[in-house]
Amino acid sequence: MTSWTAGRPGRGRRAGNPPVAGLLEALPWLEGFRGSTVVIKFGGNAMVDAGLKAAFAQDVVFLRYAGLHPVVVHGGGPQINAQLDRLGLESAFTNGLRVTTPETMDVVRMVLAGQVQRELVGLVNEHGPFAVGLTGEDAGTMTAVKRFAVVDGEQVDIGLVGDVAAIDPSLVRALLADGRVPVVSSIARGADGQVYNVNADTAAAALAGALGAEMLMMLTDVEGLYREWPASDEVIRRLTAGELAAVIPGLASGMLPKMEGCLRAVRSGVRSARVLDGRVRHGLLRAFAGPVVGTEVVPDEPVAGPVGPVPAGRSGPAAAADRVLVAAGAD
Ligand SMILES: Nc1ncnc2c1ncn2[C@@H]1O[C@H](COP(=O)(O)OP(=O)(O)O)[C@@H](O)[C@H]1O
Numbered sequence: 001m002t003s004w005t006a007g008r009p010g011r012g013r014r015a016g017n018p019p020v021a022g023l024l025e026a027l028p029w030l031e032g033f034r035g036s037t038v039v040i041k042f043g044g045n046a047m048v049d050a051g052l053k054a055a056f057a058q059d060v061v062f063l064r065y066a067g068l069h070p071v072v073v074h075g076g077g078p079q080i081n082a083q084l085d086r087l088g089l090e091s092a093f094t095n096g097l098r099v100t101t102p103e104t105m106d107v108v109r110m111v112l113a114g115q116v117q118r119e120l121v122g123l124v125n126e127h128g129p130f131a132v133g134l135t136g137e138d139a140g141t142m143t144a145v146k147r148f149a150v151v152d153g154e155q156v157d158i159g160l161v162g163d164v165a166a167i168d169p170s171l172v173r174a175l176l177a178d179g180r181v182p183v184v185s186s187i188a189r190g191a192d193g194q195v196y197n198v199n200a201d202t203a204a205a206a207l208a209g210a211l212g213a214e215m216l217m218m219l220t221d222v223e224g225l226y227r228e229w230p231a232s233d234e235v236i237r238r239l240t241a242g243e244l245a246a247v248i249p250g251l252a253s254g255m256l257p258k259m260e261g262c263l264r265a266v267r268s269g270v271r272s273a274r275v276l277d278g279r280v281r282h283g284l285l286r287a288f289a290g291p292v293v294g295t296e297v298v299p300d301e302p303v304a305g306p307v308g309p310v311p312a313g314r315s316g317p318a319a320a321a322d323r324v325l326v327a328a329g330a331d
């Protein structure tokens with residue numbers, strides 16, 4: 001059993017100095033979000049260093065202890081590129097989707113399920129036996145259908161790339177009910193028996209919709225959706241689904257599947273889909289405190305009732321969470 005005086009070795013928790021004020025300040029937030037499912041997409045580009053990955057794992061565990069049901073869907077694009085490079089294979093993308101030959105698919109599966117997912121499961125489980133890794137293939141969680149890229153109005157064959165045709169959320173729900181944190185790799189089998197490479201943004205959005213998640217958080221390597229990328233770094237703070245649908249045809253590269261994912265999520269009942277800067281340490285926890293950081297996509301018609309109490313400013317739960325983490329020796 002953990003006690004404040006015992007602390008954890010090397011974590012710097014001080015005897016007789018429990019972070020009571022921070023915990024109390026977090027109370028309204030904990031009450032408001034209790035029981036909410038939040039799908040968190042952790043992009044490969046946001047996994048830039050070991051410290052950030054460890055902080056991400058802490059944030060996920062914090063949310064779990066706070067009574068939320070976090071579900072992690074991870075990316076790994078740059079990690080796949082690096083492995084393909086080591087093997088002397090080419091990385092090619094069309095509209096932000098990897099052109100996936102059977103040889104590439106083997107590497108995608110190996111890197112996502114065997115490397116990135118394992119690492120995140122290990123980092124979360126440093127804090128307790130929470131994370132369970134799975135891919136869309138497990139228990140038929142995700143069924144894929146071949147996806148074509150569309151270039152100048154024409155369908156382009158990009159190989160073994162899948163879209164999500166169906167989700168069976170029962171395994172993920174059972175894990176959540178058991179207090180676990182599912183960590184999902186975006187690989188799925190089609191009804192044709194073929195294994196497909198699903199973009200992780202697409203997978204996260206489809207899963208969020210099928211789970212009836214309250215929120216979808218996409219952590220990436222930019223502050224949000226830039227209005228005129230790459231010419232300017234002015235972030236669009238808030239978009240309705242209709243406004244986003246109008247912007248999507250003009251989007252390029254990695255932002256295209258991400259914003260399509262946000263649209264898909266809010267159109268399937270998710271109240272808020274956000275793109276956040278995953279390079280900010282504890283950015284996930286900070287995102288629970290207003291004002292909105294990054295870009296938020298909301299349904300055209302406001303959904304009744306609040307999405308948890310989101311207090312404004314630095315006195316909110318993110319600050320409280322910071323203090324808890326600092327008190328626990330995290331920076
Ligand atoms: N309008 C835009 N606003 C912000 N980033 C954009 C935009 N259009 C394209 N991008 C690119 O999308 C990238 C994020 O997508 P991606 O590389 O797939 O990240 P992740 O691995 O997190 O999914 C950014 O680094 C940026 O280069």
Ligand SMILES: CC(=O)N[C@@H](CCC(=O)OP(=O)(O)O)C(=O)O
Nearest residue numbers: 043044075076077097098199200
């Ligand atoms: C079809 C497709 O593009 N699949 C992606 C899956 C990983 C992913 O989406 O990773 P990020 O979130 O880090 O970009 C890929 O092969 O790179």
